[in-house]
Amino acid sequence: MPAVVVATVCKRGSKMKIFREPSQFRNLSLPVVLAVGFFDGVHKGHQALLKSAVERARELIGQAWIMTFDKHPLALLAPYKRPQLLSSTQERLELFETLGIDGVLLIDFTREIAAMEPDDFVRWLCDKEPGCAQRSQLREVRCGHNWTFGKQAAGTPEILEQYGKHFGFGVVVVPYAGFSGVEISSTRIRCAVCEGRVADASQMLGRPYAVSGRVVGGRGVGHRLNLATANIIPDVDLLPAKGVYAVRITLGGEIYGGAANFGVRPTFSDTSPDEIVLETHLFNFNNTLYGKEIKVHFIAFLREEQAFPSAIELMRQVAEDIEQAKEILKKDAPFTTF
Secondary structure, three states: OOOOOEEEOOOOOOOOEEEOOHHHHHOOOOOEEEEEOOOOOOOHHHHHHHHHHHHHHHHOOOEEEEEEEOOOHHHHHOHHHOOOOOOOHHHHHHHHHHOOOOEEEEEOOOHHHHOOOHHHHHHHHHOOOOOOOOOOOEEEEEEOOOOOEOHHHOEOHHHHHHHHHHHOOEEEEOOOOEEOOEEOOHHHHHHHHHOOOHHHHHHHHOOOEEEEEEOEOOOOHHHHOOOOOEEEOOOOOOOOOOEEEEEEEEEOOEEEEEEEEEEOOOOOHHHOOOOOEEEEEEOOOOOOOOOOEEEEEEEEEEEOOOOOOOHHHHHHHHHHHHHHHHHHHHHOOOOOOO
C-alpha cells in the first residue's frame, strides 16, 4: 500500500488536513460530508456547494471534506483539450480553507484511476479494508448536477445514489448558482476573462479575478514618463484581454488601488517586451517593489491597448485612465476574498 501523505496548506496556522490516499480518509473517526468536484476557480456555484457541505457537517457534529484531483483530468487524457485554469492547486486549497473545509482528499489523477469502473471507484473511495467489520464514516456526498466519475465518465449523481444505498451514504445534488439568468461555470468565467469582461468574471467568482507574480525590472518606460510602475510577467494559465484596467493590488497584507496595462507597449516599439507584461501603477505608493511578490486583482476594463503618436499624447491618456480608475475604485465594494 502506498505511503499516506498528510500535509497542511502552506500557510501558518492552517488546520485543514490534506490526504493523498483514500486509506487515511476511510479511517476518519467523525461523520463526513464529502463535496466532490474539480472546483476550478472556486466560483459562486462551488461556494454554494461547499458551504452547504460545511453546514451539513456541523449538523452531524462531523467534518466537511472535499475530494478533488491534483490536475485537471484532461491534462492527462487529452492535453490538447485541457482548459486554461482559473486557479492553481495551491490557490484552490487556500480558498477551500477560507470556506471552513476541514480536509481535502487530493488525489493524483492517473490512468489507473481514469480506467476504474464507477463501482470500483466508489469502493476504493469509501470501503474499509477486506475483513474490516466497520465501514467508513462517509455519511453524505454533495455534488453538482453535471458531476461524473469513473471510466469514460460513466458515473452520474443518480448512479452514485444507488451505490450510496449499499455503502451507507446519501447523495445531495446542490442546485447551480446563476448570473444573468445562466448557470455559472468555470468555462463561462474563462470566456469573460479572456474577453476583458473582468467585472462579469468578478460577479461569477465572488471576488475579482487575479494574477500573481514577482516584480521584475522593466525597460525604463515608466521612469521616462515619470510614472512608476511594477512590472510582472504572470505565470498563470489564463490571461485577460490586452488593455488597461482598474485594479487592486495586494502586497504584504496591504491593499492598494491602481491602474494596469496588460500588453506590449505599442507606443514605444524600441522598448517592446519580448512577452506580454502586466505594468501596474500603484496609487499613493512610493517604495521600491523590485523582487517582491504582488497580486493584481482586475476590477474593471477601461480601454483597449493602443499606440499613440507621441509620448505626450500617451501621458494625457494615462492621466485620464488613472482618474477613471480612481473613480471606479471609489464606487467599488470593499475588497474581500469572497
